[in-house]
Amino acid sequence: MNQRMSTERYNRICQLLKMRQPDLTVCMEEVTKPHNVSAVIRTCDAVGVHKVHAVWNESENLRKCTAMGSHVWVKTQLHKTMQDAVGCFKEQGMQVLVTHLDERASDFREVDYTKPTVVLLGQEKTGATADAIALADHSIIVPMVGMVQSLNVSVAAAIVMYEAQRQRQAAGMYEEQSLDEKECQEILFKGGFP
């Protein structure tokens, strides 16, 4: 065991790594507010997402990158364009869902999240781009019966991710380790997360 780590911490990280869901993730598309980025990442950690993705022009988004970087428990990967990002998801055999306020979108509860899945999240003001909508396999919507036009983006993300958590828990997916053993060992060797 790594000497920099207490036994308690070591055990906690072991347990966490066993439940990680490497084939469940989100991709934020120019989400601009650090508090939203931060809330999304906390939710992702809580449902066992191992790595979150974002499409950002890095140089312009220092504060957001800081918001992402401060969450050492979840890895982050940036992409220059949505095309790059979706290419990378498809390579991994993921279904690509875009959260989108469109009447033709499916109810988010109708989707099977036990499949490898990425959920695309749109920008606070403008929502998902035409690119994201075109590249995604399906649009999903969280139903609303009030007057407001949309939910906060971190709220919408959480509602969808906890539906995924519910389905994956029911399917026993938190009971078998999915994360590559080599990666687990590396993380433990480094004393947790970077």
Added chain:
Amino acid sequence: MNQRMSTERYNRICQLLKMRQPDLTVCMEEVTKPHNVSAVIRTCDAVGVHKVHAVWNESENLRKCTAMGSHVWVKTQLHKTMQDAVGCFKEQGMQVLVTHLDERASDFREVDYTKPTVVLLGQEKTGATADAIALADHSIIVPMVGMVQSLNVSVAAAIVMYEAQRQRQAAGMYEEQSLDEKECQEILFKGGFP
């Protein structure tokens, strides 16, 4: 029909009022950040909450009151103390649930939200007060399998409220008007909401 309103708006409001759930609400306990208050209220509107509650020292919280007031589609009621607030909920026969990060708390999905229900939300840093915990009928928790200690408060609220929405939808509770007809007429007469 009120002359200040278009037919479209009138119909939309009629439809909204029919789905309002007057016996489902939240109570924010000193939630401090306006963006969180705002996100909670948007979510409440989206699941059909008619009135949200807060325990606040009004004079000290002008910015938050503004965040609340700007959401004209959901009524708001302030209480001086949690005791006052819970007294008011109990009078209405509501079960009082407190969202609380305690191992003894029940999984939020184990609760029956078709009953009249209020969900107490704690402050961002300090969480639910001892008062709130003592006065509530049950503590509920959203399960987490990561390293972060808690979810963002508006995120936790949304996950719980959408479970309530799911149960109430399954029980047909959005298909029958629950809001008092007199109150509906008043709202329509006033041209919508204040």
